[in-house]
Amino acid sequence: MTLKKYQKIKLALVVIISIIFSQSIVFKNFIIPIIVLIISSLILMILRRRVKEIVADERDYIVGGKSALLTIQVYSWAAAIFMFVLYALRDTNPSFEPIAITLAFSTCLLMILYSLIFRFYNQVKFTEKKGKFITLVIVLTIFISIFTLRLFSGEDNWICKQGQWVKHGNPSFSAPTIPCK
Amino acid sequence: METKIKEYRAKNNLTQQELADKVDVRRETIVFLEQGKYNPSLKLAHDVAVALKTTITSLFIFD
Numbered sequence: 492m493t494l495k496k497y498q499k500i501k502l503a504l505v506v507i508i509s510i511i512f513s514q515s516i517v518f519k520n521f522i523i524p525i526i527v528l529i530i531s532s533l534i535l536m537i538l539r540r541r542v543k544e545i546v547a548d549e550r551d552y553i554v555g556g557k558s559a560l561l562t563i564q565v566y567s568w569a570a571a572i573f574m575f576v577l578y579a580l581r582d583t584n585p586s587f588e589p590i591a592i593t594l595a596f597s598t599c600l601l602m603i604l605y606s607l608i609f610r611f612y613n614q615v616k617f618t619e620k621k622g623k624f625i626t627l628v629i630v631l632t633i634f635i636s637i638f639t640l641r642l643f644s645g646e647d648n649w650i651c652k653q654g655q656w657v658k659h660g661n662p663s664f665s666a667p668t669i670p671c672k
Numbered sequence: 673m674e675t676k677i678k679e680y681r682a683k684n685n686l687t688q689q690e691l692a693d694k695v696d697v698r699r700e701t702i703v704f705l706e707q708g709k710y711n712p713s714l715k716l717a718h719d720v721a722v723a724l725k726t727t728i729t730s731l732f733i734f735d
Contacts, residue, residue, distance in 0.1 A: 548697035549713055550704065 494544040570598040585664040674733040680724040695719040
């Protein structure tokens with residue numbers, strides 16, 4: 492397979508995934524996009540192996556690394572600014588608070604992930620501490636997953652019951668202003 | 673950085689694509705190398721020098 496053909500298939504898959512994702516949001520079905528994403532990744536992985544030309548070389552990896560670093564910096568700054576603004580305006584609209592928390596959480600997660608991967612490639616990869624480092628990453632991942640589940644589980648929230656907003660747990664924000672049906 | 677890759681490539685009757693294939697990089701990387709716009713890794717510099725039957729110091733001239 493030629494590189495051009497592979498790139499055309501990749502583009503077509505991106506378009507198909509975008510359409511499926513947008514339709515899934517409309518129809519509130521989140522299983523189909525996950526399945527499509529996994530299948531597409533597998534197809535791309537198999538096709539990439541069949542490409543006989545060089546798909547990416549050392550210059551691409553250097554450019555990719557620099558681009559990724561800049562993207563992380565831009566995203567982190569933008570997310571931090573928006574987070575502070577939204578959190579400061581939480582009294583005007585209570586829905587701003589969860590958005591601010593999500594932004595803060597995703598930025599922290601991105602920073603932690605970047606630091607871990609950077610440390611791995613910078614030092615750990617060449618030492619005997621590799622096993623310990625991977626164990627630490629797994630433990631950290633489990634803790635973060637539990638924290639994420641707790642944060643987004645809706646334990647502390649307002650629930651609509653018989654036309655009224657009822658406290659569930661101890662929500663940090665006031666009851667929603669939208670009518671409860 | 674100045675390079676003599678283009679001259680040595682012509683001496684060896686190689687196209688940019690052929691040289692790229694020999695050293696496992698994309699043709700664009702050879703273009704950037706010839707224009708002196710890319711500092712290659714030591715391995716790539718060595719591979720290019722071997723492919724062009726010369727030495728690294730003859731290919732790459734630093735000011």
